[in-house]
Amino acid sequence: MHTVLVIEDDLGIQKQLKWSLSDYELVFAADRQQAMTQLRRFEPAVVTLDLGLPPDAANASEGLACLTEILTAKPETKVIVLTGSTDNNHALQAIALGAYDYYQKPIDADVLNIILQRAFKLSQLEQENKALKASSYQQADIIGNSEAIQKACRTVEKIAPTEITTLLLGESGTGKEVFARAIHRQSPRTGKPFVAINCASIPENLLESELFGYEKGAFTGAVKTTLGKIECANGGTLLLDEIGDMPLSLQAKMLRFLQERVIERVGGRSEIEVDVRVICATHRDLQDMVAAQSFREDLYYRISEIVLRIPPLRNRGHDIILIAKALLHRFNQEYKTQIQGFTPCATEALLSHNWPGNIRELQNKLKSAVILSESKLINAEDLGFRPTANKSSFQTLRQIREQAESEGIRQAYVLANSNLSKTADLLGVSRPTLYALIDKYKLYDLKGTESETTES
Numbered sequence: 001m002h003t004v005l006v007i008e009d010d011l012g013i014q015k016q017l018k019w020s021l022s023d024y025e026l027v028f029a030a031d032r033q034q035a036m037t038q039l040r041r042f043e044p045a046v047v048t049l050d051l052g053l054p055p056d057a058a059n060a061s062e063g064l065a066c067l068t069e070i071l072t073a074k075p076e077t078k079v080i081v082l083t084g085s086t087d088n089n090h091a092l093q094a095i096a097l098g099a100y101d102y103y104q105k106p107i108d109a110d111v112l113n114i115i116l117q118r119a120f121k122l123s124q125l126e127q128e129n130k131a132l133k134a135s136s137y138q139q140a141d142i143i144g145n146s147e148a149i150q151k152a153c154r155t156v157e158k159i160a161p162t163e164i165t166t167l168l169l170g171e172s173g174t175g176k177e178v179f180a181r182a183i184h185r186q187s188p189r190t191g192k193p194f195v196a197i198n199c200a201s202i203p204e205n206l207l208e209s210e211l212f213g214y215e216k217g218a219f220t221g222a223v224k225t226t227l228g229k230i231e232c233a234n235g236g237t238l239l240l241d242e243i244g245d246m247p248l249s250l251q252a253k254m255l256r257f258l259q260e261r262v263i264e265r266v267g268g269r270s271e272i273e274v275d276v277r278v279i280c281a282t283h284r285d286l287q288d289m290v291a292a293q294s295f296r297e298d299l300y301y302r303i304s305e306i307v308l309r310i311p312p313l314r315n316r317g318h319d320i321i322l323i324a325k326a327l328l329h330r331f332n333q334e335y336k337t338q339i340q341g342f343t344p345c346a347t348e349a350l351l352s353h354n355w356p357g358n359i360r361e362l363q364n365k366l367k368s369a370v371i372l373s374e375s376k377l378i379n380a381e382d383l384g385f386r387p388t389a390n391k392s393s394f395q396t397l398r399q400i401r402e403q404a405e406s407e408g409i410r411q412a413y414v415l416a417n418s419n420l421s422k423t424a425d426l427l428g429v430s431r432p433t434l435y436a437l438i439d440k441y442k443l444y445d446l447k448g449t450e451s452e453t454t455e456s
């Protein structure tokens with residue numbers, strides 16, 4: 001049953017509405033403050049609002065202020081304004097402020113029900129539309145609702161249909177390859193090959209032939225003509241991962257390919273035209289490398305027509321939990337386990353960890369947790385975190401200070417060979433102050449065992 005928030009101070013009309021709108025669950029508010037509380041609590045998609053609210057029941061100022069506050073807090077809410085029969089001006093003012101519709105009293109149950117039905121229908125369509133948009137991002141395996149990820153996804157949508165050479169920057173394990181695949185999938189080249197090559201993982205002397213291919217007999221062991229990754233990607237997209245690790249010696253040849261879209265196989269004499277969209281990725285600071293002359297400046301400008309920065313996991317807020325849940329689901333299937341979720345401690349630990357290895361680190365932690373966990377919920381220790389403070393057990397600054405003080409007094413007492421005058425000296429306080437502190441922290445044993453020895 002849909003919930004409708006009725007903002008109305010007249011008890012008689014409240015009753016009448018209850019009667020007329022029996023298909024809905026009604027919650028009531030008699031003034032602006034109550035209205036905002038009920039809005040936060042029930043999050044109704046549709047609200048009816050009497051414009052004549054106290055303390056200005058004879059006018060519309062409070063009603064219009066309430067309308068503005070509702071739409072600021074929850075802009076998607078459909079507000080139907082109820083006005084007196086001669087109140088046209090205020091009704092129009094409300095529509096101008098963003099009200100969905102208005103209705104003039106006296107109440108006619110049939111008409112009001114139709115207006116409500118339409119409002120709910122529109123709200124449902126808007127929600128479906130929003131979900132559809134969000135799921136189109138998820139198709140590309142990019143899980144996340146954070147502003148940072150949504151912004152990156154919007155950029156992908158914009159650049160995908162173009163042929164622009166994109167540089168993906170981000171720490172290791174942030175999902176640069178996932179983003180490159182998303183660009184390919186949303187581009188007109190989808191259905192054609194997507195080929196990725198990691199320039200850092202292939203020895204320098206092999207990288208050229210891996211990229212450009214080789215002719216039979218080009219070198220010892222070249223028993224047959226072999227296509228390189230660039231030719232394999234013909235018609236599609238090539239991801240040059242870790243482009244910052246491409247040796248300087250190869251950079252000139254790469255630049256030529258990017259400028260002219262022709263290649264020469266190793267040991268070959270003819271130029272071969274290729275139609276490839278290029279995406280580059282790196283975790284290195286290419287501008288620094290250009291300054292240090294370990295990366296060609298002309299190549300840098302060629303590959304960075306558009307730069308897309310992939311945010312590190314630590315800056316994605318609650319996405320960490322969304323991704324962790326998705327991975328948990330995947331690993332449950334893979335390892336035939338039935339782990340249901342995370343303990344509050346584990347959730348806190350996931351949210352507060354710094355994630356230097358980003359999503360790859362999260363994957364590793366979860367995989368071992370799923371295999372090792374002995375209960376239905378993964379706890380912080382399963383994830384390799386110390387089972388430390390969660391919100392409820394976290395100490396206040398005062399508690400931390402008092403604990404440190406009490407430990408410090410004990411340490412000084414030991415160092416001072418159980419002599420309280422010397423303990424006070426070590427701590428830089430007077431003897432009466434030390435006594436007061438001993439009483440405060442209930443360190444009574446210190447008084448009882450005091451030695452009278454004095455050292456010179």
Ligand SMILES: Nc1ncnc2c1ncn2[C@@H]1O[C@H](COP(=O)(O)OP(=O)(O)OP(=O)(O)O)[C@@H](O)[C@H]1O
Nearest residue numbers: 141142143171172173174175176177178323359360
């Ligand atoms: N938003 C995401 N949601 C779920 N899984 C993701 C997401 N982004 C990345 N992953 C997963 O994280 C892992 C690392 O992603 P990827 O290989 O794309 O990172 P990378 O930045 O290219 O890393 P490197 O720089 O080390 O090559 C992959 O297994 C990928 O499927």
